[in-house]
Amino acid sequence: MSTFIQVVLRSLETGGVYALAALGIIIIFRTSNITHFAQGSMGMFNTYVVATLVAGLKLPLWMATVCGLCTAVLLGCLVDFFIIRRAKKVSPIAKQIITLGLIMVFVGLAPMFFGVDPLSLPRFIESGELNLGGAYLTYNGLFNILLGIILMVILFYVLQKTKMGIAIRTTASNEPVARLMGVPTKNVTLFAWALAACLGCLSGVMIAPTTSVTPNVMDSVQVNALIACVLGGFQTFYGPVLGAYIIAIGTNLLTLYVSSVWGGQLMYLLVLLFIVFRTQGLVGKKLIKKV
Amino acid sequence: MKKESNTVQPSATPVRSAPGVLKNPYIRYILFGVVICLLPLLANSGIMPSSFVVNLGSVLIYSIVALGLNLLLGYSGLISLGTAGFMGLGAYISGYLTDSVGTPFIVALLVAVIIAAFIGVLVGFVSLRVAGIYLAIATLCVSEILRKTFEELDQFTNGFSGLTASYPKLFGVSLSREMTFVLLAVVLVLVMMLTHNLVNGQMGRALHAMRGSEVAAQAMGIYLLKYRLIVFAIATAYAALGGALYMHFVKFSYPSIWTMMLSLNILAVVVIGGLRSIYGTVIGALIVFAVPDLLLKRIPVIGKIDGIAYIFTGVLIILVVMFYPNGVVGLCNDIKKLFTRGKKKGGASDV
Numbered sequence: 084m085s086t087f088i089q090v091v092l093r094s095l096e097t098g099g100v101y102a103l104a105a106l107g108i109i110i111i112f113r114t115s116n117i118t119h120f121a122q123g124s125m126g127m128f129n130t131y132v133v134a135t136l137v138a139g140l141k142l143p144l145w146m147a148t149v150c151g152l153c154t155a156v157l158l159g160c161l162v163d164f165f166i167i168r169r170a171k172k173v174s175p176i177a178k179q180i181i182t183l184g185l186i187m188v189f190v191g192l193a194p195m196f197f198g199v200d201p202l203s204l205p206r207f208i209e210s211g212e213l214n215l216g217g218a219y220l221t222y223n224g225l226f227n228i229l230l231g232i233i234l235m236v237i238l239f240y241v242l243q244k245t246k247m248g249i250a251i252r253t254t255a256s257n258e259p260v261a262r263l264m265g266v267p268t269k270n271v272t273l274f275a276w277a278l279a280a281c282l283g284c285l286s287g288v289m290i291a292p293t294t295s296v297t298p299n300v301m302d303s304v305q306v307n308a309l310i311a312c313v314l315g316g317f318q319t320f321y322g323p324v325l326g327a328y329i330i331a332i333g334t335n336l337l338t339l340y341v342s343s344v345w346g347g348q349l350m351y352l353l354v355l356l357f358i359v360f361r362t363q364g365l366v367g368k369k370l371i372k373k374v
Numbered sequence: 375m376k377k378e379s380n381t382v383q384p385s386a387t388p389v390r391s392a393p394g395v396l397k398n399p400y401i402r403y404i405l406f407g408v409v410i411c412l413l414p415l416l417a418n419s420g421i422m423p424s425s426f427v428v429n430l431g432s433v434l435i436y437s438i439v440a441l442g443l444n445l446l447l448g449y450s451g452l453i454s455l456g457t458a459g460f461m462g463l464g465a466y467i468s469g470y471l472t473d474s475v476g477t478p479f480i481v482a483l484l485v486a487v488i489i490a491a492f493i494g495v496l497v498g499f500v501s502l503r504v505a506g507i508y509l510a511i512a513t514l515c516v517s518e519i520l521r522k523t524f525e526e527l528d529q530f531t532n533g534f535s536g537l538t539a540s541y542p543k544l545f546g547v548s549l550s551r552e553m554t555f556v557l558l559a560v561v562l563v564l565v566m567m568l569t570h571n572l573v574n575g576q577m578g579r580a581l582h583a584m585r586g587s588e589v590a591a592q593a594m595g596i597y598l599l600k601y602r603l604i605v606f607a608i609a610t611a612y613a614a615l616g617g618a619l620y621m622h623f624v625k626f627s628y629p630s631i632w633t634m635m636l637s638l639n640i641l642a643v644v645v646i647g648g649l650r651s652i653y654g655t656v657i658g659a660l661i662v663f664a665v666p667d668l669l670l671k672r673i674p675v676i677g678k679i680d681g682i683a684y685i686f687t688g689v690l691i692i693l694v695v696m697f698y699p700n701g702v703v704g705l706c707n708d709i710k711k712l713f714t715r716g717k718k719k720g721g722a723s724d725v
Contacts (some may be wrong), residue, residue, distance in 0.1 A: 191684030
């Protein structure tokens with residue numbers, strides 16, 4: 084039982100990371116109608132910024148993270164301003180390809196700015212463990228779980244209650260009509276890209292201490308976040324979050340109880356089967372194609 | 375639809391001003407192949423460094439793979455990010471069969487292609503249910519499953535330490551590097567001809583109709599399931615063929631080669647070269663896989679920057695998608711049009 088609790092707690096930590104990245108993807112998808120494949124690479128780039136500040140300038144981690152968030156905002160705005168805004172007339176498939184191109188640009192830029200050596204990133208809370216009925220959780224893990232949940236609560240509050248949130252949701256449901264109604268859709272997409280970049284950066288900073296900061300530190304986060312979006316459905320904001328936690332917990336439980344080698348593949352196969360039978364995802368509504 | 379399928383398509387031969395023999399597209403493909411086959415001679419006579427042969431050989435391999443993706447992305451409008459996984463599958467199957475089981479090269483190649491095509495058919499079934507954005511991620515999912523399998527199934531794949539293979543043996547003769555290069559060129563020309571036939575026949579028209587509107591295509595009597603399955607089977611078969619050839623030309627394979635970055639690179643080949651263009655795909659492969667290694671790294675300052683190859687390809691993808699959706703091949707046509715328009719003094723008014 085204690086292993087079970089321990090595995091679930093660990094999964095909540097990774098699930099939070101996937102959920103933050105997935106939220107970024109879904110916000111972009113809803114406001115700009117683009118599947119944001121470069122979410123992970125942009126997060127990776129900003130994680131590099133944080134790691135370089137910590138290693139090079141010896142800044143404390145929280146200050147470096149704030150700086151990283153600033154560059155993330157800048158980067159998100161730049162991408163929206165120079166690329167996405169100018170690609171409005173491009174077909175949806177071609178828009179996806181643009182973000183695939185962005186991945187390559189960021190993977191190329193990272194070694195150019197920060198060198199080829201992998202960097203390491205410290206944890207927010209270096210030591211200490213919590214005993215929960217035989218299961219151990221590091222304070223840092225607890226911090227990550229709580230940070231993820233608090234951020235998501237704030238985000239959903241913003242989306243549901245504030246004026247900006249209403250603007251985002253209007254843009255998401257119908258962009259041209261929202262523009263006609265006086266919603267500044269350009270600012271909304273700009274805000275969405277900045278927000279997604281910040282979420283990517285945070286998930287990067289949370290996952291990086293478990294490995295080292297390299298150009299492919301975010302690959303698994305990116306893949307899992309995308310799959311979480313598919314599992315949860317692209318129609319709601321909370322679906323992908325749910326999907327992210329399910330994937331993290333499912334993968335770890337399958338690895339523990341079924342097979343330590345095939346757990347990950349099995350989870351992906353199950354997700355694949357699930358979306359074959361329920362194309363709209365877990366909580367999505369079925370889209371009716373108009374002819 | 376069915377009555378027309380027996381007649382030869384006149385649109386297959388676009389160039390009208392070329393002399394008689396060159397009008398035949400097949401002869402042009404063969405001529406193209408012969409020109410490629412002459413490249414190793416250049417290396418032998420010292421005009422070109424012999425390391426170029428390896429680079430150009432992988433360009434040929436990636437062209438084969440990208441032609442498959444072009445069938446999906448260009449002709450059918452289906453986006454797939456699973457190319458690298460299928461390439462790896464082909465590489466590992468043929469590598470394992472020739473190396474450990476001792477089957478002849480051709481048999482191993484066929485087995486690899488058939489197994490991959492079978493999995494491709496399964497993905498085709500998924501693609502009927504899962505459209506658009508979901509499909510890209512579903513194929514990415516398949517590719518990830520395959521890559522993890524390569525890592526874990528180490529009695530077949532040798533795990534992280536990688537599998538090695540030798541140059542292919544054809545009819546009892548072990549080929550040298552140059553001969554393998556010629557083999558690659560022959561396979562590429564065959565694949566180009568096959569693709570040409572596919573897209574200019576009934577299937578090509580069916581795919582065009584499906585890309586425009588699935589519902590309209592169905593109303594015209596096109597059986598979606600059949601063509602989806604065929605196009606996915608062919609695309610994955612090409613990928614596996616390319617992978618198997620890669621295994622025997624580059625002679626090693628690690629799980630870390632077959633990642634999403636490779637799928638992206640092949641996607642870049644199709645987008646940059648030109649959607650729905652056979653020669654464009656080869657040009658695209660040359661730009662993505664050869665130009666960074668052969669040219670960019672030789673430029674003094676820029677060449678020293680790490681990751682310049684990725685930046686080059688990434689920026690090129692974005693620029694081509696945003697400003698030049700026809701790809702580099704469109705550039706050639708536009709230049710040609712510019713010249714003919716100049717001769718006619720602005721008389722051309724076709725859109």
